[in-house]
Amino acid sequence: MSFEALNRRTFLGATAATLALSAGLGAQSAERKTKHVVLIGFAGGVRTRETFGSPSNVPNLVSLAKEGVLYKRVKSSNLGHYGAALSLFTGVAEPRGIRENGRGEEPTLFEYARKGLGLAAKDVWIATSGGAQQTNYSYSTHADYGERYGANTVDGDGLFNAEFKSILETLGRPKKLDEREAELLAKMRASIGGADPKAALNNAESAAQVERFILDELTGGTASLRGPNAADAKAIRVARNLLVLFKPRLVAIVLQSADIAHGNFNGYADVVRQNDAAIGDLMKAIRADPALRDSTAVIACPEFGRDRDLNSRRGLDHGDGSEDLEFVSAVAWGPEFARDRVIEDDVRAVDLCPTVCQLLGTTAPRAKAKALPRLYA
Amino acid sequence: MAPSSSWTSSATQAGQAPLDDGRTQASPARALDAATLRSVFCDLLGRPPFAAERERWLGQARHTLLDALLGSEPFWSQWLEEQLYYFFLIDNFRPESERVLAIPADLAAGKLDPREATHRIALSPSFDQRNPGADTFVTVVLEQFTGITVQKNVRELEVGKAIYDGAGGTFLGKVGKRQADIVDIALHHKAFAETFVAREYERLLGESAPAKERAEWARRFHQTPREYGAIVREWLLSEAWDRRAARKRPVSNRLFARALYVDLLDRAPDEAEARRLRTALDGMSDAGPLRSVFARVLIDSGMVALPDKKSIRDPRAWIAQRFEALLGRAPSAQELEAFAAAFADEACRPATVLYALVTHAEYQLY
Ligand SMILES: [Zn+2]
Numbered sequence: 001m002s003f004e005a006l007n008r009r010t011f012l013g014a015t016a017a018t019l020a021l022s023a024g025l026g027a028q029s030a031e032r033k034t035k036h037v038v039l040i041g042f043a044g045g046v047r048t049r050e051t052f053g054s055p056s057n058v059p060n061l062v063s064l065a066k067e068g069v070l071y072k073r074v075k076s077s078n079l080g081h082y083g084a085a086l087s088l089f090t091g092v093a094e095p096r097g098i099r100e101n102g103r104g105e106e107p108t109l110f111e112y113a114r115k116g117l118g119l120a121a122k123d124v125w126i127a128t129s130g131g132a133q134q135t136n137y138s139y140s141t142h143a144d145y146g147e148r149y150g151a152n153t154v155d156g157d158g159l160f161n162a163e164f165k166s167i168l169e170t171l172g173r174p175k176k177l178d179e180r181e182a183e184l185l186a187k188m189r190a191s192i193g194g195a196d197p198k199a200a201l202n203n204a205e206s207a208a209q210v211e212r213f214i215l216d217e218l219t220g221g222t223a224s225l226r227g228p229n230a231a232d233a234k235a236i237r238v239a240r241n242l243l244v245l246f247k248p249r250l251v252a253i254v255l256q257s258a259d260i261a262h263g264n265f266n267g268y269a270d271v272v273r274q275n276d277a278a279i280g281d282l283m284k285a286i287r288a289d290p291a292l293r294d295s296t297a298v299i300a301c302p303e304f305g306r307d308r309d310l311n312s313r314r315g316l317d318h319g320d321g322s323e324d325l326e327f328v329s330a331v332a333w334g335p336e337f338a339r340d341r342v343i344e345d346d347v348r349a350v351d352l353c354p355t356v357c358q359l360l361g362t363t364a365p366r367a368k369a370k371a372l373p374r375l376y377a
Numbered sequence: 378m379a380p381s382s383s384w385t386s387s388a389t390q391a392g393q394a395p396l397d398d399g400r401t402q403a404s405p406a407r408a409l410d411a412a413t414l415r416s417v418f419c420d421l422l423g424r425p426p427f428a429a430e431r432e433r434w435l436g437q438a439r440h441t442l443l444d445a446l447l448g449s450e451p452f453w454s455q456w457l458e459e460q461l462y463y464f465f466l467i468d469n470f471r472p473e474s475e476r477v478l479a480i481p482a483d484l485a486a487g488k489l490d491p492r493e494a495t496h497r498i499a500l501s502p503s504f505d506q507r508n509p510g511a512d513t514f515v516t517v518v519l520e521q522f523t524g525i526t527v528q529k530n531v532r533e534l535e536v537g538k539a540i541y542d543g544a545g546g547t548f549l550g551k552v553g554k555r556q557a558d559i560v561d562i563a564l565h566h567k568a569f570a571e572t573f574v575a576r577e578y579e580r581l582l583g584e585s586a587p588a589k590e591r592a593e594w595a596r597r598f599h600q601t602p603r604e605y606g607a608i609v610r611e612w613l614l615s616e617a618w619d620r621r622a623a624r625k626r627p628v629s630n631r632l633f634a635r636a637l638y639v640d641l642l643d644r645a646p647d648e649a650e651a652r653r654l655r656t657a658l659d660g661m662s663d664a665g666p667l668r669s670v671f672a673r674v675l676i677d678s679g680m681v682a683l684p685d686k687k688s689i690r691d692p693r694a695w696i697a698q699r700f701e702a703l704l705g706r707a708p709s710a711q712e713l714e715a716f717a718a719a720f721a722d723e724a725c726r727p728a729t730v731l732y733a734l735v736t737h738a739e740y741q742l743y
Contacts, residue, residue, distance in 0.1 A: 080513075080516065095527075097521070099464065101465075131467075131468065135661065138662030155657075158656040158658075158661075159660050163653045164656065164657045167654070171675060174670065174674050184722055184729060185729050185732055187718075188729070188733035191714075191716065192704075192739055200665070201662060202665065202666065207666045208666075210667075211667075211669060211670055214667055214670055319513075319538070
C-alpha cells in the first residue's frame with residue numbers, strides 16, 4: 001500500500017480522532033495559529049562559524065531566518081551531547097553521563113505537552129539518529145509524568161537501516177490475517193492473564209497504528225539514504241513522513257552526525273551542508289501540505305558548539321570553554337513569529353522548552369528557563 | 378586443571394553431588410522449573426535454553442546448572458556483549474580486533490580476569506574512536522569506570538586531560554604520563570570495583586545491591602577479580618534472585634532479539650541478525666509494536682517448524698507445551714480453555730497460537 005493510500009484509508013479513523021480531540025481543546029489554543037511544532041536539535045556540536053557564519057553552508061536555515069527570527073547568541077551548556085540535547089527538552093541544564101543510558105529526572109516537553117494538552121502518543125514524536133541512548137529523551141522518571149506521557153521515538157538509522165530492511169526482505173512480510181483469525185487471535189491474547197500491563201506509552205489503538213506505520217515505512221526509500229549524514233538524513237525523513245501522515249502536534253528531531261568533527265573537520269562541514277539540505281526537503285513537504293503550511297512552527301538549535309581551534313587530528317573537539325563552544329545560533333520560523341528579526345541579546349538553549357510549550361498552549365512548570373523573547377510578530 | 382575451575386564448586390570437578398553447598402542442601406526446592414530455568418539461561422547466557430537444554434536441565438538442581446554455565450565460554454561471550462553495550466561499543470563502534478574477540482575464550486581458559494578484560498576493551502581502537510578527544514575520553518573513563526561525576530570533580534578531569542595529551546600529572550592519586558595510564562589507574566582504583574560490582578548486580582538481579590554486601594563484594598573483587606564467578610554464583614543462589622525470578626523482569630531488546638530466534642527456530646541468531654534487530658528495536662521508546670511486527674515476520678517466514686494442524690492429536694497438550702516453552706509456565710485452566718476453544722475453529726492455525734503468545738505482554742517478561 002502506498003504512503004498516500006495508507007494515509008487516506010488506514011488512518012481515516014485516526015484523523016477523525018485527532019479532529020475530535022483538537023475540537024475539544026480550550027479557547028487558548030484555538031486562538032493560536034500554530035498547531036504543529038517541529039523542534040530540530042541540530043546536534044552533534046555545531047558552531048555558528050559553520051552555520052550562520054558561513055551562509056553558503058546553510059542556505060535553507062538562512063532563508064528560514066529571513067522569514068523568521070534568528071537568535072545569534074544562545075548560551076548552551078557543555079554537558080556532553082546527551083545531557084545537552086536533553087536539556088533542550090527539559091529546560092533544565094543537568095549533568096548526565098556521556099554514555100549514560102538512563103532517563104532524566106526532569107520531565108521533557110513531550111510529557112508537558114501530552115499531560116497538559118491531553119494528547120495521544122501518536123501526537124508527539126521524536127525522530128532520532130543516535131540509537132539506544134536517544135530513546136531516553138522520550139520521557140523522564142518524574143513521578144507525576146513518565147512513560148504514560150512519553151513520546152514515540154523512531155530511530156531513523158536503526159529502523160531504516162538497509163541491513164535490517166534486507167532481513168525483512170529475506171523473511172518476507174507478515175501474512176494478512178482474515179477477520180475470523182484476527183478475532184481468534186485477539187481472544188487468545190485477551191485470555192492470557194500472567195502479566196500485569198502497566199501504564200504504557202501507547203494504548204492498543206496507537207500501538208496498532210505505529211505497527212502499520214513501521215511496516216509501510218520499511219518498504220519506502222528511507223533505508224537507502226547514504227552519505228556521512230545518513231543517520232541524520234533518515235531522522236529528518238522519518239520526521240517528514242510522520243508529519244505528513246499523523247499531523248502530530250509536536251515532532252522533535254535529534255541530529256548528531258556533525259560529531260564526526262572530532263577527527264574530520266571537512267566531513268563535519270559536509271554534514272552541516274547536507275543536514276541543511278535535508279531540512280530544506282522537510283520545509284518543502286511542510287509548505288506543500290495545506291494542513292501544515294500555515295500552522296507549523298519550526299525551530300532549530302544545536303545543543304552546543306565546538307572548540308575554537310583544531311585539535312592535533314585536524315578535527316574539532318568540545319571542551320575548551322570558548323565562545324565558539326558555549327554560544328550557538330538558533331532559528332525560529334512559524335505563522336506567528338516575527339519576520340527577518342535578528343536578536344543579538346543572550347538567550348539560553350534551555351529556553352526552547354518553555355517556548356515550545358507556550359506555542360502549543362501549555363506550560364513547563366519545572367523548567368528553569370523562560371520563553372524566548374521577541375519571538376512573536 | 379583449568380585455572381578457571383576456582384569459579385565452580387570443587388564438587389563438580391569430582392563429578393559428584395555437591396555436598397559442599399550448604400544453601401543448596403538446605404533448600405531442596407531449588408530444582409529448576411521451566412520459569413527459573415528460562416531465567417537462569419537468560420541472565421547468564423542472554424538467551425532461553427534450546428529444546429535439548431530444557432530437556433537436560435528441567436528438574437535438576439539450580440547450582441549444578443550454575444556450575445555448568447559459570448565460567449564457560451558462552452557465559453563470557455554474553456558477559457562481553459553486555460560490557461560492550463554498556464560502553465556503547467556497538468554497531469559501527471563494535472570492536473573487531475582479535476584481542477577483544479578473544480576475550481571470552483581467554484576468560485574461559487583463565488588467562489584473563491574481568492578487570493583485565495575490561496582493560497583490553499578500553500585500550501581497543503574502538504573505545505578510542507567511540508570517545509574521541511581528551512575531554513570525552515577522560516570523562517567517559519571517570520564516569521563509566523569509577524562512577525565519578527566530572528562536573529563535581531573538575532580537577533580530575535583537567536589532570537586527566539593533561540595526561541591524555543602527554544603531560545604528566547597525579548590522577549586519582551597516582552602518577553600518569555600518557556593516555557593508557559588513565560585507563561590503568563582508573564581500573565585499579567577501588568572505585569572501579571565498587572562501580573563494576575554494583576552495575577553487574579543490577580544487571581543480573583534487576584535491582585540495586587544492598588549497601589553492606591555490596592561493599593564486601595567490591596572488596597573481594599578489588600583484591601581478586603577472579604572471584605567474580607564465585608560472586609555471581611552467590612547472587613544466583615540468593616533469596617534476592619528468587620524474588621527477582623518470582624517478580625519477573627522486562628526483557629531488554631537485545632534479549633528479545635535472541636530469545637525470539639531461540640524460541641521459534643531453536644537456534645541463536647548470528648551476530649548480524651541479532652544486531653540488526655536489536656538496533657531497530659533500540660530506536661523505539663516503545664519497542665512493543667516493532668517486536669510484534671518482527672515476531673509475526675519470523676513466524677510467517679516459513680522457517681519456523683510448525684506442525685500441520687491435523688497432526689496435532691492432542692491440542693491441549695500441544696498448547697500447554699507452547700506455554701511452558703514460551704512463557705515458562707503451564708497455562709491456567711481458563712487460558713487452556715480459551716486457547717483450545719479458539720484452536721478448534723477452522724480459522725485458527727498453529728501459527729495463530731504462537732502469535733498470541735509471543736506478541737503478548739507476558740512474553741516481554743522473564
Ligand atoms: Zn562529541
